[in-house]
Amino acid sequence: MYLINKISDEFIKEYTKNNLMWYVKKAVWNKRCYYICTLITIICPVVSGLVFFVPVGDICSRLMSEIILGISTIAASMLPLFGYKRNWGMYRNQAEQIKTILAEYLQNKNEYEIIKEIEKVKLKTHEKWMQPFHEK
Helix, strand or coil: HHHHHCCCHHHHHHHHHHHHHHHHHHHHHHHHHHHHHHHHHHHHHHHHHHHHCCCCCCHHHHHHHHHHHHHHHHHHHHHHHHCCCHHHHHHHHHHHHHHHHHHHHHHHHHHHHHHHHHHHHHHHHHHHHHHHHCCC
């Protein structure tokens, strides 16, 4: 926020702040989802193995074990399906690029070029997002 507060033009300041915060929030969300799904895929099989050997009743422990393994399978499937790790990296990279643009342009005191440069970076990222749709 320090770099954003150095911008004198109110429109550019809000534009930059909104873009940066959006990418930071998306990066944090995807990072959390990635870690949660990964932890579930690690912990559930261990818990399932323990539950399987609990002398509660053969059918009950077997059913609980299968449910826990099912949860693990769903979490493992969500990782590549939603691409949490890839998204986390892309959003984080975008935020860092915006910070770099801010530092460079504020050093040169040419803050009116900030919007143009941020849009260039956003366009590059958009092209990466669209790449799977263009491949045959």
